Amino acid sequence: MYSDLIVHAQRAEEMGYDGIALTEHSFWYDGYCPSLLPALAAVAQKTERLKLVTGALLLPQHDPLEIAEEAAVVDRLSDGRLVLGLGAGYRPEEFLGHGVPEGRWGARLFEAFEVVRLALTEDSFSFDGDFYHYDDVHVATRPVQDPLPMWVCAGYADWSAKGTGRRGWSYCTTGDLEGGGSVFDTYEATAVAAGHDPASLRRGLFRDVLVMNSEHEVDAIADEDFWPAFSDQFLGFGFLKWEDENGKQITQMPEDLKDMFVRSPRNAVGTPAAVREQMKAVIEMDVDMLLVRMGWANFNSQRMLQTMATFASEVMPMLRAEGGH
Secondary structure: OHHHHHHHHHHHHHHOOOEEEEOOOOOOOOOOOOOHHHHHHHHHHHOOOOEEEEEEEEHHHOOHHHHHHHHHHHHHHOOOOEEEEEEOOOOHHHHHHOOOOOOOHHHHHHHHHHHHHHHHHOOOEEEEOOOOEEEEEOOOOOOOOOOOOEEEEEOOOHHHHHHHHHHOOEEEEOOOOOOOOHHHHHHHHHHHHOOOOHHHOOEEEEEEEEEOOOHHHHHHHHHHHHHHHHHHHHHHOOOOOOEOOOOOEOOOOOHHHHHHHHOOOOEEEEOHHHHHHHHHHHHHOOOOEEEEEOOOOOOOHHHHHHHHHHHHHHOHHHHHHHHOO
16 A cells, blocks of 8 residues: 555656645554655655645644654655645544544644644744643754645534634635535635735645546446445544444445435546536635545555546646636
């Protein structure tokens, strides 16, 4: 899996992608991916221009000062290519496994984010919060980028949009429940009310994409890869807590829900023409960063590369031309 990561990054660079993003999880059966910054440091040594994105590093599960130091080192090793996306996380198993008490994870995220920001921008800083306390700290290794790009990465909950907007920080989200941009409206309205210039705000969007040249290929991969991975993620990762009539946890997604999840407006699924049409809604959101997830928990590297190539040749040109990025 980690060897494949290097290959995928190198091929992404060849195909014209701007960057590669990794998500973080701990204590999961497949081993992906509990340590983003070391993984991206390895990618940095095998690529030349690709942006290296943590999308997202689950900051409350770590010492924020240590993350700041590691981020500065990776930015140095990559000659200024790190993009630091920081999220709260949602799986109790991960927080408890790292010794972090349950609850107030959003508040922890915003405090820890500020600690990382101060550590990477100030010559020295002190901080006294509910969770973190530092007195006259100096981080000697500085990132190449000044400032290092930092994003709050989150879902569609009000607390994330409002908390990020209130601080005027960059915000990357999955969009609202229907995959739309109403969450950005909340983000911007809160930022403006707090006195931030809307022109200074940056918006990012996560999108799950499955694109193949024929509907037959799309259906096959949806059945073999996409849907099983959704089942794992929604039930195993704890997005959904379902019980049967006897109060027993359901561990297998009901088959009749497949279309609802796979063909959700929050995904772009189909042939290139269909995906281009679905991506028009993304262009209308005028985002600054689009994170497209094309890899699933199937470890089929060849399918991953095929999807990457199809998206790069058949969809990316339209996004660049009409999206202005």
